[in-house]
Amino acid sequence: MQIHVVQRNQTLTSIAEAYSVPANRLSEANQLENPDRLVVGQALVIPIVGSYYFVQPGDSLSSISQKVGIPVQELVRINQLSVNQTLSVGFRLYIPAKPKRTAEFNGYVEPRGTTVSPNLISSARETAPYLTYLAPFSFQALRNGSLKEPLLDDFPTIARNNRNVLMMVITNQENDQFNDELARILLNDMTIQNTFLNNIVNTAKKYGFKDIHFDFEFLRPADREAYNRFLRKAKTRFQQEGWLLSTALAPKTSADQKGLWYEGHDYKAHGEIVDFVVIMTYEWGYSGGPARSVSPIGPVRDVLEYAITEMPASKIIMGQNLYGYDWTLPFVQGSTAKAVSPQQAIQLAFEHSVDIQYNNEEQAPFFTYKDSENKNHEVWFEDARSIQAKFDLLKELKIRGMSYWKLGLAFPQNWLLISDNFHVRKRG
Numbered sequence: 001m002q003i004h005v006v007q008r009n010q011t012l013t014s015i016a017e018a019y020s021v022p023a024n025r026l027s028e029a030n031q032l033e034n035p036d037r038l039v040v041g042q043a044l045v046i047p048i049v050g051s052y053y054f055v056q057p058g059d060s061l062s063s064i065s066q067k068v069g070i071p072v073q074e075l076v077r078i079n080q081l082s083v084n085q086t087l088s089v090g091f092r093l094y095i096p097a098k099p100k101r102t103a104e105f106n107g108y109v110e111p112r113g114t115t116v117s118p119n120l121i122s123s124a125r126e127t128a129p130y131l132t133y134l135a136p137f138s139f140q141a142l143r144n145g146s147l148k149e150p151l152l153d154d155f156p157t158i159a160r161n162n163r164n165v166l167m168m169v170i171t172n173q174e175n176d177q178f179n180d181e182l183a184r185i186l187l188n189d190m191t192i193q194n195t196f197l198n199n200i201v202n203t204a205k206k207y208g209f210k211d212i213h214f215d216f217e218f219l220r221p222a223d224r225e226a227y228n229r230f231l232r233k234a235k236t237r238f239q240q241e242g243w244l245l246s247t248a249l250a251p252k253t254s255a256d257q258k259g260l261w262y263e264g265h266d267y268k269a270h271g272e273i274v275d276f277v278v279i280m281t282y283e284w285g286y287s288g289g290p291a292r293s294v295s296p297i298g299p300v301r302d303v304l305e306y307a308i309t310e311m312p313a314s315k316i317i318m319g320q321n322l323y324g325y326d327w328t329l330p331f332v333q334g335s336t337a338k339a340v341s342p343q344q345a346i347q348l349a350f351e352h353s354v355d356i357q358y359n360n361e362e363q364a365p366f367f368t369y370k371d372s373e374n375k376n377h378e379v380w381f382e383d384a385r386s387i388q389a390k391f392d393l394l395k396e397l398k399i400r401g402m403s404y405w406k407l408g409l410a411f412p413q414n415w416l417l418i419s420d421n422f423h424v425r426k427r428g
Contacts, residue, residue: 001045001046001047001048001049001050001051001097001416001417001419001420002019002045002046002048002050002051002052003043003044003045003046003384003385003388003413004019004043004044004045004046005041005042005043005044005358005385006038006039006040006041006042006043006044007040008040010038011036011038012026012027012032012035012036012038015044015046018052018054018092019046019048019052020048021046021047021048023035025047026044026046026047029045029046029047029412029416030044030045030412030413031343031410031412033347037350039346039349039350039354039355039356040355040356041349041355041356041357041358041365041367042346042349042356042383043356043365043383043384043385043413044384044413045384045412045413045416045417047416049097050094050095050096050097051094051095051097052092052093052094052095053067053068053092053093053095054090054091054092054093055087055088055089055090055091055092055093056089057089059087059089060087061075061076061081061083061085061087064087064093068095069098070095070096075093078094078096079093079094097420100420100421100422100423101395101421101422101423102422102423102424102425103394103400103401103402103422103423103424103425104132104133104276104317104400104401104424104425104427105130105131105132105133105401105402105403105404105418105422105424106131106132106133106134106135106167106278106317106401106402106403106404107124107127107128107131107133107134107135107403107404107406107407108135108136108137108169108403108404108405108406108407109123109124109134109135109136109137109155109406109407109408110136110137110138110150110406110408111136111150111151111153114151115151116151116153116154117408119408120407120408121153121154121158123407123408123409124154124155124158124407125158126415127407127415128158128159128161128162128164129162129424130415130418130419130424131162131164131424132164132165132401132424132425132426132427133164133165133166133167133211133403133427134155134158134159134162134164134165134166134167135167135169135213135403136150136151136152136155136166136167136169137150137169137171137215137406138150138169138170138171138173138215139168139169139170139171139200139203140170140171140172140173140174141170141171141172141173141182141186141196142182143182143185143186143192144192144195145186145192145193145194145195145196145198145199146195146196146199147170147199147200147203149203152207156207156208159208159428160208160428162426162428163426163427163428164426164427164428165210165211165244165427165428166207166208166209166210166211166428167209167210167211167213167246168200168203168204168207168209168211168212168213169213169215170200170212170213170214170215171215171216171217172186172216172217172218172219178216178217178218179218180218180219180220180223180260183216183218183219183220183223183227183264184220184223184226186230187223187226187227187229187230188223188226193230193233197233197234197237200212200234201237201238201241204241204243205241209243210242210243210244210427210428211243211244211245211246211275212234212238212243212244212245212246213245213246213247213248213278214231214234214245214246214247214248215247215248216247216248216264217248217250217261218260218261218264219260219263219264219265220260220264221260221263221264223264224263224264224265224266225266227264227265227266228266228269228270228273231245231247231269231270231273231274232273235273235274244275244276245273245274245275246274246275246276246277246278247270247274247277247278248277248278248279248280248319249265249267249270249277249278249279249280250262250265250279250280251279251280251281251282251299251300251303251319252265252267252303252306252307253302253303253306254306255267255268255310267306267307267310267311268310268311270311271310271311271312271315272311274315275315276315276316276317276400277307277311277315277316277317278317278319278403279303279304279307279316279317279318279319280319280405281295281299281300281303281304281318281319281320282294282295282300282319282320282321282405283295283321284296284299285325285380286325286337287325287336287337287338287339288334288335288336288337289331290327290331291325291327291329291331291337291378291380292362292380293359293362293363293364293366293380293386294321294323294324294325294364294380294382295319295320295321295364295382295386295390296361296362296363296364297362297363297364297386297389297390297393298361298362300318300390300393301393304316304318304393304397304399305397308397308399313397313398313399313400314398314399314400315400316397316399316400317399317400317401317402317403318390318393318394318399318401318402318403319402319403319405320387320390320402320403320404320405321382321404321405322341322342322382322404322405322406322407322409322411322414323339323340323341323342323381323382323406323409324339324340324341324342324345324379324380324381324382325337325338325339325340325379325380325381326338326339326340326345326348326377326378326379327377327378327379328375328376328377329368329375329376329377329378330376340379340381341381341409341410341411342381342382342383342409342410342411342413342414343410343411343412344410345365345367345379345381348367348369348379349367349369349379352369352370352371354367354368354369355367356383358385363385363386363389364380364381364382364386365380365381365382365383365385365386366378366379366380366381367379382411382414383413384413384414384417387411387413387414387417388417388421390402391417391418391421391422395421401425
């Protein structure tokens with residue numbers, strides 16, 4: 001599979017011809033609503049096995065060999081060339097696909113309101129073949145140890161039909177906000193804690209959950225050890241049922257990092273206790289802050305490189321956003337950016353006749369535009385290039401896999417690239 005960035009004056013037909021792919025197949029792969037509406041800078045996934053390299057000025061077989069990581073003799077054999085052949089600029093060389101590694105993928109799905117939207121169900125069905133875990137968000141713990149259930153609708157059936165482990169996400173949320181006092185009660189009052197664990201076991205059996213996933217955030221620093229003790233107790237209980245135990249962790253870069261989002265999370269202890277962790281490596285650019293990439297590659301790398309010093313890489317799942325944001329400029333504290341899917345971002349760029357740019361340091365696409373009220377906007381989102389950069393990091397660090405927050409946002413290139421890069425482990 002190959003990523004192609006649309007250049008000025010290119011059409012879907014001309015791009016398809018360059019890669020010997022039918023134009024309608026290229027359109028379907030990228031879910032182009034109108035194939036005539038390409039945006040300069042838009043990243044398309046070319047649905048082919050392997051990729052093509054187009055000879056650039058100054059290239060030789062030797063330099064190309066170094067670029068693509070294939071010995072000259074192999075490059076010559078595959079493309080039926082001679083070793084001394086002169087290559088003309090634009091000449092197309094075939095590069096075979098690299099071996100895939102096995103990885104695990106999780107998708108959180110968050111139903112809102114009183115019913116589950118058809119779009120959310122459709123998204124779960126479409127993406128479940130690419131997932132190891134399907135995670136309805138969330139069971140909210142109550143102060144008496146009982147659970148407020150999310151809307152589950154067809155999610156258990158979808159998980160079962162696609163051999164997904166159904167992940168029971170449990171949060172310390174009250175009124176959809178993380179609450180430190182709720183966590184303190186659950187972690188320190190043994191009577192309530194035992195009731196809490198009993199309710200988890202009974203509910204998991206009822207719906208068929210096989211991974212119990214604690215997303216406890218905004219913990220008081222004083223409750224850090226209480227959380228570790230609780231996880232050890234929960235691990236013993238869930239092992240008796242043959243279930244996995246996992247946790248969500250804030251993106252830390254040191255053991256003593258300050259702040260209520262960080263101090264209650266002990267990377268080393270979680271690495272010893274649970275089966276795997278999801279590290280929330282996103283929201284550097286967030287709805288209430290200034291415009292920036294949501295998950296810039298540098299900070300993501302910093303977090304993961306620290307994490308592998310505290311726990312086995314095989315227990316680490318990288319968090320990844322399936323959304324971007326549209327900020328109104330200049331940024332004003334207290335304002336809120338609008339969330340957009342990758343497909344919506346491309347549509348915005350088309351509607352405002354602006355090119356999509358790419359920040360190589362952040363490894364993320366962005367663009368600016370002026371709205372009908374003459375207000376300036378800056379949009380950062382994800383595309384095939386940015387997600388491939390994360391897949392490359394995942395493979396480099398040999399971590400377990402990737403977890404998406406959250407399903408329901410259209411990003412077709414992501415799922416195609418999973419298939420191109422990985423064998424998805426199925427545990428269900």
